[in-house]
Amino acid sequence: MFKYEKGQIINWRNNLVFDVTDSKDLEGQPVGIKKNTNGKNQQWKIVYLDETDIDDKIATKGLNKEFGFHINRPFYLVSELPFNRVAEMHSNANIWLRRYRKNVKQQQFWFDERTNTIKNNHYRTYCLEIQSNGKSNNIKAGTGCISRWW
């Protein structure tokens, strides 16, 4: 039996709490019970379905304050280097710096509120990701499109 108290799900008998294993924000990361450390990985929100409509909550415009992007609003990633080149997605999914060309959608990106990822405006199912599951220094476009902090 579990109770919900101060953002934690607590076992009635032994006071162990729900815990995201190793605090890793990964898709499918196991959840177990552990001693209470008050860690963020032990904090949970109970969201009643009748008080939220997830579909409605996915905004189609406006600023996402957490990520700092306007939703669905195409933008350029402009380098501060002297030529002010912009990031462009190549057909091989690499991202490189190119001279700005008007209305070239490969050079435009947009923030997808549903996945919390930055997507290319030409290859619209591709989002920016750090190669090799965050272990590389290379940014590449991919279709995995699941936001996570590495």
Place this chain on the structure above:
Amino acid sequence: MEDRSDKVHQRWRVVYADEYKGEPQKGELNKKFGFYVERDFYVVSAIGNKYLDILNNRYLAIKTHVNSRKTQVFYFHQQSMTIRTRYNNQSW
């Protein structure tokens, strides 16, 4: 009967019958457990706002929210005082 230990299994609350409201009904808050009875909810982790989900009918994990995925919907079952999944009504 046992020696007094002051532990929870020896503590009792006297509630007079004319004041006893009975157990919380559907939609009412169970104050002791912190859940509304049989009111569907998600469990959202503070880590990446991911949702508690059931993998392989058995294991708990966090996953991205998918609307209408019943493995992410839970409710508090008053009779057993457990949290159950809408997927197959099994308890944690």
